[in-house]
Amino acid sequence: MPINAAEIQSKLDCQPPLLLLDQVTALEHDQQIVAQKSVSANESYFQGHFPNNPVMPGVLEIESMVEAAKLMWDEPDLILTQVKRGRLREMVKPGMQLTIKVTAKEKYSCQAEVLIAERKACTADLSFRTE
Numbered sequence: 370m371p372i373n374a375a376e377i378q379s380k381l382d383c384q385p386p387l388l389l390l391d392q393v394t395a396l397e398h399d400q401q402i403v404a405q406k407s408v409s410a411n412e413s414y415f416q417g418h419f420p421n422n423p424v425m426p427g428v429l430e431i432e433s434m435v436e437a438a439k440l441m442w443d444e445p446d447l448i449l450t451q452v453k454r455g456r457l458r459e460m461v462k463p464g465m466q467l468t469i470k471v472t473a474k475e476k477y478s479c480q481a482e483v484l485i486a487e488r489k490a491c492t493a494d495l496s497f498r499t500e
Contacts (some may be wrong), residue, residue, distance in 0.1 A: 372396065372440075381436060381445050386413050389433040390469065393440060401472045402441040406433055410463035425461035430491040434481035437471045438495060447477065451496040459490040471495075 372393035378384060395403040408425055415423040431452060439447050461467065461483070468484040477498065483491040 377436075377440065380443075381439060383436070383445075387432065388436070389429060390436050390440075393437075396441065399442060399473060399476075401470070402437045404433070404437045404440070404469040406467040406469060408461055408463055408465045408467060412463070415463060423463055427455075427457045427491060430457070430461060430467075430483045431455065431493060431495075433467070433469050433483060434471055434491075434493065434495060437469045438479050438481065438497065441471055441473065441479070442477065442497075444477075444497075444499065446500055447497040448500065449495060450498050451494075453494040453496070455491070455493040456489075457491050459485060459488060461485065461490055 374391050377390050378388055389406055390404045391406050393402060393404045414426055418424060418426050435449050439445050465485050470484065471479050471481040473479050478496045481493055481495055482489055
């Protein structure tokens with residue numbers, strides 16, 4: 370059953386503009402999550418990044434993967450401690466539909482990717498800790 374933005378917001382205790390997931394389409398707790406993000410031309414960061422060539426900042430692509438990981442582990446207070454092998458492979462532009470996939474490798478360590486129509490836009494290995 371999909372999880373919508375309002376449910377995501379309540380689970381993460383996070384609000385726009387930093388709430389970057391629109392919905393969760395698949396979830397296997399502690400194993401894998403698949404989420405969606407529709408990139409709108411109205412996103413505030415496009416005003417300055419960049420005015421004549423709007424591109425979603427890579428750090429926000431990473432943030433979308435972090436949000437998905439927190440939902441996968443049902444741990445809204447996880448703290449990102451490491452980004453390994455982070456790669457920005459394709460520019461994310463207004464109007465694109467993103468799929469965020471996160472797969473656990475071990476507790477609080479995962480492989481994550483942002484896809485545009487099955488093409489990898491961003492990939493990284495993420496590690497977290499609890500408080």
